[in-house]
Each structure stands twice: as structure tokens, then as C-alpha cells.
Amino acid sequence: MNKPITIAIDGYSSCGKSTLAKALANRLNFAFVDTGAMYRAVCLYFLRSKLDWKKLSTSEIEAVLDKIAITFEYNSLKNSSDTFLNGENVEEEIRGKEVSQSVSELSQLKAIRSRMVGLQQKVENRSGLIMDGRDIGTKVFPNAELKLFMTADPAIRVQRRFNELKRSGKQVSLEEVSENLKSRDYNDTHREENPLRKAVDSIELDNSFLNQEEQLHLVLRILTEEGLI
Numbered sequence: 233m234n235k236p237i238t239i240a241i242d243g244y245s246s247c248g249k250s251t252l253a254k255a256l257a258n259r260l261n262f263a264f265v266d267t268g269a270m271y272r273a274v275c276l277y278f279l280r281s282k283l284d285w286k287k288l289s290t291s292e293i294e295a296v297l298d299k300i301a302i303t304f305e306y307n308s309l310k311n312s313s314d315t316f317l318n319g320e321n322v323e324e325e326i327r328g329k330e331v332s333q334s335v336s337e338l339s340q341l342k343a344i345r346s347r348m349v350g351l352q353q354k355v356e357n358r359s360g361l362i363m364d365g366r367d368i369g370t371k372v373f374p375n376a377e378l379k380l381f382m383t384a385d386p387a388i389r390v391q392r393r394f395n396e397l398k399r400s401g402k403q404v405s406l407e408e409v410s411e412n413l414k415s416r417d418y419n420d421t422h423r424e425e426n427p428l429r430k431a432v433d434s435i436e437l438d439n440s441f442l443n444q445e446e447q448l449h450l451v452l453r454i455l456t457e458e459g460l461i
């Protein structure tokens with residue numbers, strides 16, 4: 233039997249990485265890990281505990297991380313996984329405004345990144361694995377069989393994120409969403425530790441004018457042409 237493959241999907245916030253990753257995982261019966269959800273869950277823990285990460289030493293941050301267990305559980309109603317923080321389903325809360333505003337700052341910390349990367353590299357790949365984030369193709373799985381780098385026009389990304397938040401009943405303005413995306417893009421690309429970069433051997437996928445079905449077919453075609461499925 234062929235070795236199960238790994239697909240790394242990186243890109244800016246709200247480019248539809250997780251949506252594509254989920255659709256691919258469902259189609260191919262691969263496992264999917266949303267690494268953004270891991271950073272979000274860590275961020276939620278720090279916020280709830282009222283811990284100011286800027287004032288903590290590396291060993292203090294590591295001690296906090298020792299108290300955090302992040303797990304994923306399949307939710308058949310949504311046909312995707314929910315994120316659990318120390319056994320509590322926090323899927324809704326980690327997508328909220330507070331976490332979204334702080335997560336990219338917190339995820340710049342070296343101690344947090346090394347712990348998350350270590351956990352991600354340990355995920356078992358039994359029958360194919362898809363992981364999405366910012367540093368998957370460059371740091372977590374530099375040898376992934378397929379690396380995608382997703383982009384989209386910034387105005388389209390803002391509108392998509394705004395619609396998504398509206399649909400889930402969150403009260404935000406278009407300006408707030410736009411500012412949040414701008415600052416996350418800046419932090420994600422300018423941090424010292426594993427910044428968001430397009431891996432040289434990745435395939436760029438600009439989905440500004442592609443719907444979900446078109447993106448899925450495009451990637452399935454690439455996988456078939458590369459002999460990976």
C-alpha cells in the first residue's frame with residue numbers, strides 16, 4: 233500500500249483554507265487538522281485566565297501550556313470537527329471577537345509556536361492528512377506531498393469573513409473585520425518565528441473568483457495529475 237500523503241494548506245486569514253481543507257478531507261477520507269483552532273484555543277485559555285503573555289517568561293508560558301489539552305471531536309451534525317479545550321467544547325467561543333483580536337499577537341511567541349508545531353508533527357497520518365495554517369508547508373511538514381498557498385483579493389476576504397460572522401449571529405462592522413484582517417496579516421507575515429511565507433515548492437491558489445466546488449475540483453485535478461490519488 234502507498235504511504236499516506238500529507239497536504240499542507242497555508243495562506244492569509246479568511247482565504248477559505250479550512251473550507252477547502254474540510255471539503256478535501258471529506259472527499260478523500262483524510263484526517264483534517266485546523267491549526268488556527270489550536271492557537272485560538274491557547275489564546276482563549278490565556279484570556280480566560282487573565283494572563284498577560286507579554287509579561288510572562290518562557291518557562292512561565294511553558295508551565296501554562298502544560299495545563300492545556302486541545303482535542304478535536306467529530307460533530308456529525310456539521311460534518312466537521314469541534315475544538316475542545318481541556319474537555320470543553322469551545323468551537324464557538326474561539327471564533328469570537330476577543331480571541332480573533334489577540335490570537336495573532338499571542339501566536340508570535342516562540343514558546344507557543346514550538347509547542348504547537350511539536351503537537352502538529354505528532355498527529356498520526358493513518359490514511360492521509362490535511363493540515364491548514366500559516367507555517368505548515370514551511371515548518372511543520374516541509375516534505376508534504378502537496379503544498380497549497382491560498383490567496384484572495386483583500387476586499388473579497390473581508391466581505392467573506394463579514395458574511396460568515398453575520399451568519400453566526402456576531403455583531404461586527406465591515407471596518408472592524410477589515411482592521412482585524414489587516415493587523416493579523418501584518419503580524420502573521422512579520423513575526424520572527426515561522427512567519428507566513430509561500431513555500432518555494434507550493435502551488436498558489438487565488439480563489440477570489442472561484443467557488444468552493446471549483447476549488448475542490450481544481451485541487452483534485454492537481455492531485456490526480458501528480459499521481460498522488
Ligand code: DC
Nearest residue numbers: 267268271335336339365366367416
Ligand atoms: O487560521 P485562523 O485565522 O483561525 O488562525 C488564527 C491565528 O492563529 C492567526 O491569526 C495566526 C495564527 N496561526 C499561526 O500563527 N500559525 C498557524 N499554523 C495557524 C494559525
